[in-house]
Amino acid sequence: QSALTQPPSASGSPGQSVTIACAGTSSDVGRYNYVSWYQQHPGKAPKLLIYEVSQRPSGVPDRFSGSKSGNTASLTVSGLQADDEGDYYCSSYAGSSNFAVFGGGTKLTVL
């Protein structure tokens, strides 16, 4: 069982927006502003999309945005495109004994 809880699937039509939630606890998501999100296409390594809850690395489109409220973080993908299909994982720092706890992943389908 994963430490963070994500819905197993999400979907939307091209151009629409979809939000993926990531539920943690007061020991991880709720305690630290170090939530990150990763995108993984089939057969590929994960790619960093969001760090520090809402910051985008260089090169990531602003269609991807992150937020946090209490023990739950969220990733919103706006203006859905076909290439956005894939698996999305959230992760949170949980102290020096647990650098990264991951969610179970959400499979995003663009209808």
Add this chain to the structure above:
Amino acid sequence: QPQLQESGPGLVKPSETLSLTCTVSGGSISSSNYYWGWIRQPPGKGLEWIGNIYYSGSSFYNPSLEGRVTISVDTSKNQFSLRVSSVTAADTALYYCARWDYASENYYSFDSWGQGTLVTVSS
């Protein structure tokens, strides 16, 4: 961004030790801004953090794996390595090495990943 490449046996027998090496190119493993980590992904499943190491040798492990896992670093070769002892079929997974940004731009996240290497535990 640096390039990371995992290497090691793709098949390990139960009860034996899994050993993998990650070679970093295009950047120094001795940078004070980063840790270097291992993450695994069982077939069809999610990601699991295994552990991180700093260039000084300071290491941190997933509590669920501690006791079986050792991560070491060789700064002269720009490499870090993973050892998992007493493996079972549950250790079958795609193993990734990655860079953990500690004090640069992408704070507290894995910002560069290797392509991954599949390790199967089977007799």
